[in-house]
Structures are given as structure tokens and as C-alpha cells.
Amino acid sequence: MIMGMSITRRTLATYFSWRFLGAILGLFALAAVLIFIFDLLELLRRSGGEDDAGLIRISLISLLRTPQLMEQVLPFAVLFGSIAAFLALSRKLELVVARAAGVSVWQFIAPALIVGIGLGVFAVTVYNPLAVVLRAQSDEIAAGLFGREQNFLMQTTGATWLRQDGLDGESVLHANQILAGGARLYGVTIFSFDRDGFFSERIEAREARLGDKVWKLSDVTVYTTEADPRKYAAYTISTYLTPTEVRESIAAPESIGFWDLPRVIELSQRAGLPAYRYSLQYQTLLARPVLLAAMVLIAACVSLRVTRMGGIGRLILGGILAGFVLYVLSELGKDLGGAGIVPPIVAAWAPGVFGVLMGFTILLHLEDG
Known part of the structure; x- marks a missing residue:
């Protein structure tokens, strides 16, 4: 009996994990397409019909630099993707049935946390180095496109x-x-x-x-x-x-991949140069899984509250406000850490840790009083 319940809960956790992963990746892909289209249209508009700035070349430049632009979107994709997954599970009464079967809120949030942390690790160790390489290739293709178009194409760096x-x-x-x-x-x-x-x-x-x-x-x-x-x-x-x-x-620190950052930091320190910006970028990447976990917890907070009280508008507004607060904290920490005012490790980890603690606190209040 106990073994059967264990298998059932494992199956349920796997099912929830796939639902969250599908929602997050779907939203991420949609955002990538939109960013690529808008970026391409903007580059074409500003190219002014230069002979060297053909459609294929501009499209390739935009396509190759889109992955790095999407790094800034990933936390919001996790936030709104998790909200969408929680909302879909609630509308189909799947969360209600799971709760009735004795599954606690922590058990059906755990798969979402695992997905968020896993995406964070993948984004840091695989996606970031690949995005940096593609961005470098985009810059190489854009190199030499001067004249009237240089003022915008060269904004790649x-x-x-x-x-x-x-x-x-x-x-x-x-x-x-x-x-x-x-x-x-x-x-x-x-x-x-x-x-x-x-x-x-x-x-x-x-x-x-x-x-x-x-x-x-x-x-x-x-x-x-x-x-x-x-x-x-x-x-x-x-x-x-x-x-x-x-x-x-x-x-720019963003032009250096995750695996190369420690070497760059060491070289800068040996040369007697401040390495605040590179240390901050490295710590920010290390803290990315924690930040994504915070986004999942915040999504659970606003979703569960809306499920009980009603109101999709509150759900959307709550998610936007929570994401905006963490974004402001991240940017503030980046400015302070990049200037050496705050230690890079504190500036990078503070937003994610704050979001995780806030999420756990709200969930404990909602579920356990």
C-alpha cells in the first residue's frame, strides 16, 4: 500500500514537472520569436536601405544575438510560465484532487522548484556559453557595416x-x-x-x-x-x-561565457585591476538557479491566493508586481556591485535569496497560518 502511494506520488510529480516545463518553455519560445521579429524590424528600419545591409545578413545578425537577449527574459518566463501552469492545473481541478488525496502544497510545488532550478543550472552551464558564442558570431557578421547603419548595428557591443x-x-x-x-x-x-x-x-x-x-x-x-x-x-x-x-x-562582462569568467577575473586581479564587473557577472550567473526558484515560489503564492479568492486580474497584477520588484532589486544590486560599493556576491545573491524567503514566508502564512 505504501509502495503504491509512493509510485502514485512519483508519477504525479513527474506529470506536474512536465506541465511546468512545457508552460515555461512555451512562453520562452514565444518571447524569443517576438523579440526576434521586433529586433529584425528595427534593424531593417534603421538600415536605411544600405547595399551591404541585406535582408539575409540583418536577419542572421538578429537571429544570432536573440539568445543572449533572451537571458534577461528567462526569469520572467519562469514566473509567468509557472503562473500559467498553476492556473491550468487549478482550472482543471487537478490541484483540488491532489489536495484531496493528501498531497500537500509543498509536494506539488516541489516539481516546479526542481524544474526551475534545473533550468537555471542549464541556463548557466550550457545556454550562457552558447549565447555568448552566437553573439560573438553576430558581431563578426555585423563588423564592417558602417556608414549610416553603424550607429545602431554596432550597438551589439x-x-x-x-x-x-x-x-x-x-x-x-x-x-x-x-x-x-x-x-x-x-x-x-x-x-x-x-x-x-x-x-x-x-x-x-x-x-x-x-x-x-x-x-x-x-x-x-x-x-x-x-x-x-x-x-x-x-x-x-x-x-x-x-x-x-x-x-x-x-x-562587456556579458561578452564572456560562464566557464571563461574565473580565468578573466584571475587575470584582472593579477594585473592589479578591479574585477568588480566580472565578479558580479560570475556571481549573478551562479545565483540564477536561486532566482528562478524564487520566481516559482512567487508564482505559487499569487496563484494559490487567486485560486481561493478568484480574479485573474489579481493574478496577472501580482505576478507583474513581484517580477518588477525582483527586477529592480537585481538592477540595483548590479549597479552597486559593478561600482564596488557592495560586494559582488551580496549584490548577485540578495534578490534571489530575498525572493525565496519571501515566497516561503507567504506560503507558510497561506497554508499553515
């Missing part, structure tokens, strides 16, 4: 400013696109100054590659106040920057 020093004097470097962790730059403009601090020349280059204490420029135009513009196929600018310093200065 964002324009940046960098002040540097070298044998020739100081210079200020501006780039529209960053590749290879800062070792390759596209759409480069350099303002050079002599040793006395006076403006020397303005250099515009299609591409810059970081070599041994030098930037190697290609397709260059040099502007000075004393002569007409001169064009060069290749040009060099000295720099004291190392690859680690360039990466720490201008490379």
Missing part, C-alpha cells in the same frame, strides 16, 4: 571611449564596435596628443587590432591642422595597454 598612453604620447580612442574582448575594434577614431599635451592629429580607421604595445590600424585617414588628409592602408599607434587592461576597460 556599444560604442566606447578609452584614454591611453604610449611612446608617441597620450591619445583618446573611440570605437563603434568591440570584438574579441577589446582586441579588435571597428569604426575607430583616435585623437592624438604630443608629449606637451597639444593636439597632434585625428586618425580614423576601419579596424584596429591590439598587438605588442601597439594598435595596428587598417584603412586609415589621418587629419592634421598643417596638411591635407592623408590615407594609409596600414598605420600604427603605440600603447602601453595590455590585453587584460583593454578587456577590463572596455569589454
Whole structure:
């Protein structure tokens, strides 16, 4: 008898797990399609009909960078997917029957928690590195699409400013696109100054590659106040920057995969550079399963409350408010942790831990008084 009940509950847990997994993945896929369509339309609108910006090329750029954009959507997909699954189970009276059979609220929430944590582990260990690789390929395909389209296509990594020093004097470097962790730059403009601090020349280059204490420029135009513009196929600018310093200065933490982050953090620390941003990204990824578990618990809180009190509007509003609160906390922690004001481990883990504690507290109040 006891063995039969154990098998039945195991079967029920498996059934609930598949229902939650299907709801979450379905919502995630729908969001991915919508993001891809809107991103594609926006890129096509801003391309201005450039010859190099064909439909296939723009579509491929958008398609390859969609997975990384979806990383920000995953917690909300888990939240609303769990709400949808709880609501569907309640409408079909499956939760009512399970409760009548002696299944506690913790037993039918456990499968959802396992699914959420499992998705978090998969998202960190497999999905994130894959998304970073695809994003890098998207940047490679977008590389060289300048002119009127550079201002939006190069937002794949964002324009940046960098002040540097070298044998020739100081210079200020501006780039529209960053590749290879800062070792390759596209759409480069350099303002050079002599040793006395006076403006020397303005250099515009299609591409810059970081070599041994030098930037190697290609397709260059040099502007000075004393002569007409001169064009060069290749040009060099000295720099004291190392690859680690360039990466720490201008490379986005999101451009580095989960498995590579510890090495980047170690290299930055050995070079005596602050690694707050990379440590924060690493801890944020480690805390992702906890954050998704918090989303499942919050979904259970609002769903069970609505099941008893009625009102789909309250369900949707409660989910939106809960997701918004955790999102604000995550962004606040990211800003504080990235600036070194708060330890990265605290900034990354606090939202998820807070959500889990809040969810357990509300469920205990609802179920056990």
C-alpha cells in the first residue's frame, strides 16, 4: 500500500514537472520569436536601405544575438510560465484532487522548484556559453557595416571611449564596435596628443587590432591642422595597454561565457585591476538557479491566493508586481556591485535569496497560518 502511494506520488510529480516545463518553455519560445521579429524590424528600419545591409545578413545578425537577449527574459518566463501552469492545473481541478488525496502544497510545488532550478543550472552551464558564442558570431557578421547603419548595428557591443598612453604620447580612442574582448575594434577614431599635451592629429580607421604595445590600424585617414588628409592602408599607434587592461576597460562582462569568467577575473586581479564587473557577472550567473526558484515560489503564492479568492486580474497584477520588484532589486544590486560599493556576491545573491524567503514566508502564512 505504501509502495503504491509512493509510485502514485512519483508519477504525479513527474506529470506536474512536465506541465511546468512545457508552460515555461512555451512562453520562452514565444518571447524569443517576438523579440526576434521586433529586433529584425528595427534593424531593417534603421538600415536605411544600405547595399551591404541585406535582408539575409540583418536577419542572421538578429537571429544570432536573440539568445543572449533572451537571458534577461528567462526569469520572467519562469514566473509567468509557472503562473500559467498553476492556473491550468487549478482550472482543471487537478490541484483540488491532489489536495484531496493528501498531497500537500509543498509536494506539488516541489516539481516546479526542481524544474526551475534545473533550468537555471542549464541556463548557466550550457545556454550562457552558447549565447555568448552566437553573439560573438553576430558581431563578426555585423563588423564592417558602417556608414549610416553603424550607429545602431554596432550597438551589439556599444560604442566606447578609452584614454591611453604610449611612446608617441597620450591619445583618446573611440570605437563603434568591440570584438574579441577589446582586441579588435571597428569604426575607430583616435585623437592624438604630443608629449606637451597639444593636439597632434585625428586618425580614423576601419579596424584596429591590439598587438605588442601597439594598435595596428587598417584603412586609415589621418587629419592634421598643417596638411591635407592623408590615407594609409596600414598605420600604427603605440600603447602601453595590455590585453587584460583593454578587456577590463572596455569589454562587456556579458561578452564572456560562464566557464571563461574565473580565468578573466584571475587575470584582472593579477594585473592589479578591479574585477568588480566580472565578479558580479560570475556571481549573478551562479545565483540564477536561486532566482528562478524564487520566481516559482512567487508564482505559487499569487496563484494559490487567486485560486481561493478568484480574479485573474489579481493574478496577472501580482505576478507583474513581484517580477518588477525582483527586477529592480537585481538592477540595483548590479549597479552597486559593478561600482564596488557592495560586494559582488551580496549584490548577485540578495534578490534571489530575498525572493525565496519571501515566497516561503507567504506560503507558510497561506497554508499553515
